[in-house]
Amino acid sequence: MRFFFFHLMPYAPLDLDYDKTHKSAWVTLPNSYYDPKLGADLYNRYLDELEYADELGFEGISVNEHHQTAYGLMPAPNVFAGMLxxxxxxxxxxxxxxxxxxxxxxxxxxxxxxxxxxxxxxRIITGFVRGIGAEYHSMAVNPAESHARFHEAHDLIVQAWTRPGPFAYEGKYYHFPYVNIWPRPYQTPHPAIWVPSQGSRETIEFAAARERKYVYLQTATPAEMLFKYMRAYREAALRQDYEASADQLGWSVKIYVAETDEIARREAKPHVEAFVNKFLRMPVEMLLPPGYSSIESMKGVIAAKKTITGGARTIDQLLEQGTFICGSPATVRARLEEYQHKGGFNIVMAGLHFGTLPAELTRKNMEMFAREVMPHLKDRVPEGYRPIAAE
Amino acid sequence: MAVASADIGPREDYITVAGCRTYVQRAGKGTPVLYLHGANGGGRWLPFMERLAADHEVIAPEHPGFGRSDTPDWFDNIHDVAYFYLDLIDALGLKGVHLVGSSLGGWVACEMAVRSTARLASLALIGSAGLHLKGVARPDTFMWTPEEAARGLFHDQALAEKMLAAAPSDDELERQMKNRFATARLAWAPRFYDPHLHKWLHRIDVPTVVFWGAQDQLVPAVYAERFGELIPKATVHYFDACGHLPQVEQPAAFAEALATFVRRAA
Incomplete structure (x- = not known):
C-alpha cells in the first residue's frame, strides 16, 4: 500500500451556525465570515502540516482546487505546490x-x-478534474460545456508537454497559433497524471484508456461504491485488452487514528461531522448545475436522494458506510486491509485533517498513522499485484 | 401549467430542419403565427394559440435541444437557434410571419429579427431575455429550487400552488431536465443575454410590441422600457398584477391584446 497525505485546507474557524441564515458554505456564503488574521495563521499551520507529512515519510503530499468556498482555501493549487x-x-x-x-x-x-x-x-504528480458543480456557479463557466472543455484542455496540455513546439492547437474551445511552452517538463514523456473523481462512468473510462492508464483516485465514496468503481476501471481496462495494475487505483479517504477506538471516535466526531454537515453542505441546484452530469446520472441522484445535500449525518453513519475510517491503529489497519482486499487498489490518499480538526489532534493523527499504520501495510499489495505495464 | 383547450387542439408533427428532428404543434389557417417558447419548454397548447388559430396558422415548435426535439451537434448558442428558425421559416415556405417569443424565446426572436425581417410581418416579445442592464438585480434562476421557480414565475401565487400540486409524469420530468440542460447551454454565461444584441436591435423594422408583466420577478419591467427604446417601431404593453408569463397568468387579456396587435400589424 502506498500512502499519500491529503490536505483540503478548510476554513476551520467558520461560524458553524452560518447555516441558520445561509444555504451553503459554497458560492454565496458571504466572505465576511472569513477573518484574514485567523486565515493567515491557518494557512501557515496547514502548510506546516503538509511539510510535516514529508518528514513522516509519506510518499506524497497533496493539494487541490476549490473556488469561493469555506470548504477549501486553495483556489490556485499551484501557488501552494510552489510554496512547498x-x-x-x-x-x-x-x-x-x-x-x-x-x-x-x-x-x-x-x-x-x-x-x-x-x-x-x-517530483510532481499532476491531476486533472472537472471541478464540482458549485465551481460552475462560482466561476460562471457553462456546465453544459464541462465534459467537452475538460477533454480539449487535457489534450492541449498533454500535447504542449510532449509535442515539439511551436505547433498550432485548433480546438473547438481553445485555439492557439503557437503552442511552445518554456520550460518543457522535466519528466519524460510528462509528469504523471491522476484523475480524482466521484465515480462517473465517463471519467473512469477516460482514465483507464490504454493510451492513458492514468491513476484513478476515487473520492468521498461509501466503501461499496468504491469497490464498484474499482471494478469498473479494471473492466474498462480488460475491454482494451490489458490488465489494470493496482497502482492505477487509489482511494481518497478521511482517516483518524488514536490510542483506542473509543478515544478516536470521541476526538474525531465533532470535526468529521462539521466536515460533512457544514463544509460540504449545499443544495442540489448548486451541486449539480444542468449539463454537469448526464440526464441519466441526474435521474439517478434524484431517485436515490442520497446526495451530500441530504440530512445531517453522524460519525456512526459515516463509519457504517465506510466513507470514514476511525479507530485504534489495529482497527484502522484492519479496515484498510479489508478495503484493499475488496477494492484491489494500492494507493491510499489519506485525509488526516478534516473539518475543524485542531492542530494538536491533526499532528497526533498524522504521527500515529505514519508510525503505527503505514509501516505495517507498506509491503502489502492486493492479490495478483503487478506493476503498471509499459506499452 | 396551462390548461390546453379541449375544443380543437393542435396537430402534432415532426419536421426536420438543419438536420434537427423538431416537434411542432400546429393549428388553423391563414397568415402564420410562429410562437417561440421560454426556458421551461414548449409542447403546451395555450389559450392564446387557440384564439389566434381562428384566423391564423399557429405554429408552436419545441426548440432544438428541448422537449421532444433533437439536440443536434450544432446546438451551441442562441445564434444557432436563431439561424435554425430562419431556416425553418424558409423550409415551411412561410411569409409574413407574426413572430411571438416569450422569455428565452423572445431572445431567440430578437436574434432572428436583427438578422432578417424579410419573412416577418411583426414581432411580439413577452418578458423577453437577451438584454442586460447593468446594476439591475435579477434572480439566479439556476439556483432556484423547483418551488422557488414556480413561485417566481407568477404574481398570483394560486397559480404557483396549482403548478406545484401537479405531479409531473416521468416523461415530463425528463423533458424538464432536458429543458434545463438546453437552457444552461444557451444562457448560462453571459446569463440570459447576448452582450452584442443591443447594438443591432435598431435593425428590426417591423411593427413590434413588447408585452410585460408589471410584477415580473425574472426580468424586471424596466427591461420592457429598454426594448421599447431600442426597437424603432415598438410599443410597450404592461399587464398589471402579472408575473413573467402574461400568456399563462392572464390568458384572456393576453390573447385579446396579441390578437389586436397582429390584426393591426397585418
Whole structure:
C-alpha cells in the first residue's frame, strides 16, 4: 500500500451556525465570515502540516482546487505546490487537481506544471478534474460545456508537454497559433497524471484508456461504491485488452487514528461531522448545475436522494458506510486491509485533517498513522499485484 | 401549467430542419403565427394559440435541444437557434410571419429579427431575455429550487400552488431536465443575454410590441422600457398584477391584446 497525505485546507474557524441564515458554505456564503488574521495563521499551520507529512515519510503530499468556498482555501493549487516545492525534500507533490474546464486559459496549466516539474526535478504528480458543480456557479463557466472543455484542455496540455513546439492547437474551445511552452517538463514523456473523481462512468473510462492508464483516485465514496468503481476501471481496462495494475487505483479517504477506538471516535466526531454537515453542505441546484452530469446520472441522484445535500449525518453513519475510517491503529489497519482486499487498489490518499480538526489532534493523527499504520501495510499489495505495464 | 383547450387542439408533427428532428404543434389557417417558447419548454397548447388559430396558422415548435426535439451537434448558442428558425421559416415556405417569443424565446426572436425581417410581418416579445442592464438585480434562476421557480414565475401565487400540486409524469420530468440542460447551454454565461444584441436591435423594422408583466420577478419591467427604446417601431404593453408569463397568468387579456396587435400589424 502506498500512502499519500491529503490536505483540503478548510476554513476551520467558520461560524458553524452560518447555516441558520445561509444555504451553503459554497458560492454565496458571504466572505465576511472569513477573518484574514485567523486565515493567515491557518494557512501557515496547514502548510506546516503538509511539510510535516514529508518528514513522516509519506510518499506524497497533496493539494487541490476549490473556488469561493469555506470548504477549501486553495483556489490556485499551484501557488501552494510552489510554496512547498523548495522546502519538501522527499515527498512527491501532488496537485489533485486543476479544474480544467473552469479555467479560462488551460495553456497556463501546462506551463505552471512544467515549472514545478523542473524545480522539483520531476517530483510532481499532476491531476486533472472537472471541478464540482458549485465551481460552475462560482466561476460562471457553462456546465453544459464541462465534459467537452475538460477533454480539449487535457489534450492541449498533454500535447504542449510532449509535442515539439511551436505547433498550432485548433480546438473547438481553445485555439492557439503557437503552442511552445518554456520550460518543457522535466519528466519524460510528462509528469504523471491522476484523475480524482466521484465515480462517473465517463471519467473512469477516460482514465483507464490504454493510451492513458492514468491513476484513478476515487473520492468521498461509501466503501461499496468504491469497490464498484474499482471494478469498473479494471473492466474498462480488460475491454482494451490489458490488465489494470493496482497502482492505477487509489482511494481518497478521511482517516483518524488514536490510542483506542473509543478515544478516536470521541476526538474525531465533532470535526468529521462539521466536515460533512457544514463544509460540504449545499443544495442540489448548486451541486449539480444542468449539463454537469448526464440526464441519466441526474435521474439517478434524484431517485436515490442520497446526495451530500441530504440530512445531517453522524460519525456512526459515516463509519457504517465506510466513507470514514476511525479507530485504534489495529482497527484502522484492519479496515484498510479489508478495503484493499475488496477494492484491489494500492494507493491510499489519506485525509488526516478534516473539518475543524485542531492542530494538536491533526499532528497526533498524522504521527500515529505514519508510525503505527503505514509501516505495517507498506509491503502489502492486493492479490495478483503487478506493476503498471509499459506499452 | 396551462390548461390546453379541449375544443380543437393542435396537430402534432415532426419536421426536420438543419438536420434537427423538431416537434411542432400546429393549428388553423391563414397568415402564420410562429410562437417561440421560454426556458421551461414548449409542447403546451395555450389559450392564446387557440384564439389566434381562428384566423391564423399557429405554429408552436419545441426548440432544438428541448422537449421532444433533437439536440443536434450544432446546438451551441442562441445564434444557432436563431439561424435554425430562419431556416425553418424558409423550409415551411412561410411569409409574413407574426413572430411571438416569450422569455428565452423572445431572445431567440430578437436574434432572428436583427438578422432578417424579410419573412416577418411583426414581432411580439413577452418578458423577453437577451438584454442586460447593468446594476439591475435579477434572480439566479439556476439556483432556484423547483418551488422557488414556480413561485417566481407568477404574481398570483394560486397559480404557483396549482403548478406545484401537479405531479409531473416521468416523461415530463425528463423533458424538464432536458429543458434545463438546453437552457444552461444557451444562457448560462453571459446569463440570459447576448452582450452584442443591443447594438443591432435598431435593425428590426417591423411593427413590434413588447408585452410585460408589471410584477415580473425574472426580468424586471424596466427591461420592457429598454426594448421599447431600442426597437424603432415598438410599443410597450404592461399587464398589471402579472408575473413573467402574461400568456399563462392572464390568458384572456393576453390573447385579446396579441390578437389586436397582429390584426393591426397585418
Amino acid at each position: 516545492a523548495r522546502r519538501v525534500k522527499q515527498a512527491k507533490i501532488c496537485i489533485l487537481g486543476r479544474a480544467l474546464p473552469v479555467l479560462s486559459n488551460p495553456l497556463t496549466v501546462a506551463e505552471e506544471f512544467a515549472v514545478l516539474d523542473n524545480v522539483t526535478r520531476g
